[in-house]
Amino acid sequence: MPGAREELIAHITEKAVFHGDFILTxxxxxxxxxxxxxxxxxHRVAPLIGQVMLDLIAGVPGVSAVxxxxxxxxxxAAAILHQGAARGVPLDAFVVRKEPKDHGRGRQVEGPDVAGRRVIVVEDTSTTGGSPLKAIAALEKVGAEIAAVAVVVDRATGAREVIEAAGYPYLAALDLADLGLEA
Structure with missing residues (x-):
């Protein structure tokens, strides 16, 4: 019987990989x-993502939010939060807005307070590393400590190099070879 990682790969290759001519970010x-x-x-795949990503980040010490x-x-983040709860791993989730709200409390980071906490920035895929870096800037502004960036699929388009050059560990659950693709 296939494990969560193998099931996730099957779902992604069947439903989320498209062939043709595309312009990336x-x-x-x-x-x-x-x-x-x-x-x-x-509903079938989100729990698998949560399981695989939770396994991926398990070795990063002191993380309390994603x-x-x-x-x-x-x-x-929601998939990781739910799988963490199911395994007894207490992880909160947060959302980083593209821009701070212009009303209410004017927050850019929503969810439980992350000030003084070690967090992992997650992403489905990252092409250039821009989205995780934008999230990191907002998180550091509110006092979070960035433990790593973790993506479900690394597209091998330079995001790893950009994130690591900025001084952050980069973790990927899957790469193109896992999906039968080449860069």
């Missing part, structure tokens, strides 16, 4: 596109 052309929103909000820039990170 970086402006580069690609012959395939990985659209994880097709599966990260699916989240990232809305929209790609939201279902990933």
């Amino acid at each position: 970086s402006g580069k052309q690609a012959s395939f596109y990985v659209d994880l929103r097709r599966v990260s909000l699916d 989240g990232g820039l809305t929209m790609g990170a939201d279902p990933i």
Whole structure:
């Protein structure tokens, strides 16, 4: 019987990998596109994402919350939060808005307070590293300590190098080879 990782790979390759001509966030052309929103909000796949990502981040000490820039990170963080609760691993989730609210409390980071806490910035996929870095800037502004950036699928388009050059560990649950793709 396949494990969570193998099941996740099967769902992604079947439902979230598209072949054709695509322009990526970086402006580069690609012959395939990985659209994880097709599966990260699916009731069968979200728990698998949570399990695989929870396994991925298990070795990072002292982490108490996960989240990232809305929209790609939201279902990933929620999946990790729920799987953590099921395993007895206490992790909160947070959402980083693209811009601070212009009303109410004017917050950019929503959810439980992350000041003074070690957090992991999550993302479904990252092409350039821009979204995690934007989330990191907002999180550091409110006093969070960034333990790592963790993505479900690394597209091998330079995000790892950008994140690591900025001084943050980069973790990926899956890469293109896992999905039968080449960069």
